[in-house]
Amino acid sequence: MISRRNFMQSSVALAMSMPLATLVSKARADGVIELRAQKISKKLAGESYAASQLWLYNGKSPGPEIRVKQGQRARVHFTNELDEPTSIHWHGIRIDNAMDGVSGLTQAAVPSGGTFEYDFVAPDAGTFWYHAHNNSWNQVARGLYGALIIEEPEPVVDRDHDLTLMLDDWRLEDDGTLHLASMGSFMDWSHAGRLGNWITVNGTSQPEFKLNAGENYRLRLINACNARVIQISPAAINALILGYDGFVFDRPAQPDNDTLSMAPAQRVDLLINQPLAGQSELNDIGEFALQELSGQNPLSLAKFSFSGARKTRQQAALKLTPNSIRMPDLDNAVNVPLIMTGGAMGRMGTVSYKGKPLGRDDVMRTKQVWAFNGVANLADEPLFQVERGQTVVIKTENKTGWIHGMHVHGHHFRILSRQRKELPSMHWRDTFIIDGDETVEIAFVADNPGKWLLHCHMLEHAAAGMQTWFEVV
Ligand SMILES: [Cu+2]
The missing domain is CATH 2.60.40.420 (Cupredoxins -  blue copper proteins)
Structure with a gap:
């Protein structure tokens, strides 16, 4: 089902102009970031399809990308504009417990119309994300998530070369609306979970990234699916692995296997650096698609094309600084x-x-x-x-x-x-x-x-x- 849908969608999607990156949050003058959980009508499958009633942070899918420097305070003023209680979990952060956002364990859920001040310091740099943590199976499926990037004091690459890709699979009806009748179905709960039939990257289908040949790019992949284990092949796109779940290695690593599985919530940081087509013996492709391989047929998640003058890979050294964390005894x-x-x-x-x-x-x-x-x-x-x-x-x-x-x-x-x-x-x-x-x-x-x-x-x-x-x- 999924392959047919996304295949069908490709012609529609490429005709649209699409944002390439996630929208980065803007803090207020006092440094506080505003987040609102909102009910928003949005067309997920393209202009010719009906709009879905989604629940999104600040009306965006994904919610605004939050960027904070490692060791600095993150302050988020959260307002719940939904009709039901919710809370926000900052996934992967070794956070102060009171800020972990687990309703019923670390805080009471924020009621409809209520607010909560999230205020924490992230000790580790890396690729993280935030999502609803009250009835998550429902609230995350409706879109309540966003990227949380904790920046290294010395960035691995500059902002132009630092790309976040939030991956999600949505279950849509034939008219393009979110499949609500199956929300919470016993079948899903007792089997593989809610699997979608429509994959988006940063809220759109098959975005295209136009990049400079021969330069280092960091791709931050985040699996925001409710239940799908996404499979990719870093080797197929000549990517090296920079880190898992927000924690970078001490140097870029070759992938261990042809396919790399990403469970829901897992992250993988990749390094790509692609010479111009026909200009290098290293690799002869001027563009490629990042594919999702878990289904019967490969699905294109995003397309990357390369242009510019560089005939070989730029030799700029990457400086990776692993997070400091105690080894188990x-x-x-x-x-x-x-x-x-x-x-x-x-x-x-x-x-x-x-x-x-x-x-x-x-x-x-x-x-x-x-x-x-x-x-x-x-x-x-x-x-x-x-x-x-x-x-x-x-x-x-x-x-x-x-x-x-x-x-x-x-x-x-x-x-x-x-x-x-x-x-x-x-x-x-x-x-x-x-x-x-x-x-x-x-x-x-x-x-x-x-x-x-x-x-x-x-x-x-x-x-x-x-x-x-x-x-x-
Ligand atoms: Cu499970």
């Missing part, structure tokens, strides 16, 4: 087992939900079909509680038949082992992929006090039971 770790169960064709065993056993008859009513360690959704007790500075190893065993993307709030971790696929364990992440029947171990220093969520970032899975929390005291 594996010899003195607290070990936490996390068993994932449930989902379609799976078993949950005996499950408790809100402190009571979940009977068979309750499943359809509560839509709780997934569990961590036999508990669906948040319980009164945390999964674990540790003292600040303690190294934690979480061994996650996925006993469901489904792939998941697990996100730890407030901390970055290292992946220690992965049974079936190689992942570069030497990199920091805030979200990890786990296949069906796979076991993944992660380790981190729990050095950020507060109550932190640990959940599947396939937002329907989280709503249907796949979330828990831990406490650092």
